[in-house]
Amino acid sequence: QVQLVESGGGLVQPGGSLRLSCATSGFTFSSYFMGWFRQAPGQQRELVAAITSGGSANYGDFVKGRFTISRDNAKNTVYLQMNSLKPDDTAVYYCHAQWSLGRENYWGQGTQVTVSS
Numbered sequence: 199q200v201q202l203v204e205s206g207g208g209l210v211q212p213g214g215s216l217r218l219s220c221a222t223s224g225f226t227f228s229s230y231f232m233g234w235f236r237q238a239p240g241q242q243r244e245l246v247a248a249i250t251s252g253g254s255a256n257y258g259d260f261v262k263g264r265f266t267i268s269r270d271n272a273k274n275t276v277y278l279q280m281n282s283l284k285p286d287d288t289a290v291y292y293c294h295a296q297w298s299l300g301r302e303n304y305w306g307q308g309t310q311v312t313v314s315s
Contacts, residue, residue, distance in 0.1 A: 202307075203221045205219050205220075218234065218293075220306055221275050222293075223274060231250055231296045233267075233296065234246040234278045234291055234293060236292065246291065247267035
């Protein structure tokens with residue numbers, strides 16, 4: 199059974215930091231691109247960051263050096279370190295797994311991030 203379980207969301211003040219984690223099981227983690235997406239109320243889901251099995255990463259334009267995605271293939275876990283958070287970063291953040299050789303993909307249930315004073 200495939201599972202992607204996000205954690206680490208919460209309420210943080212502007213300028214603060216959060217570290218999201220996504221623990222996975224049920225598939226060959228090292229064979230999947232891993233990513234974080236987010237969706238704010240009334241908005242489309244958008245890519246925040248993605249990382250290959252080898253550690254190559256790309257980010258949404260809005261990240262501007264504030265976030266860092268990483269993965270631990272031994273722990274089947276992907277992380278998103280978010281610094282200098284802004285109110286516009288408020289959204290539900292979803293973990294995503296995309297098979298590197300095909301279309302098979304999975305989503306986590308999401309974790310709420312709220313940036314507010």
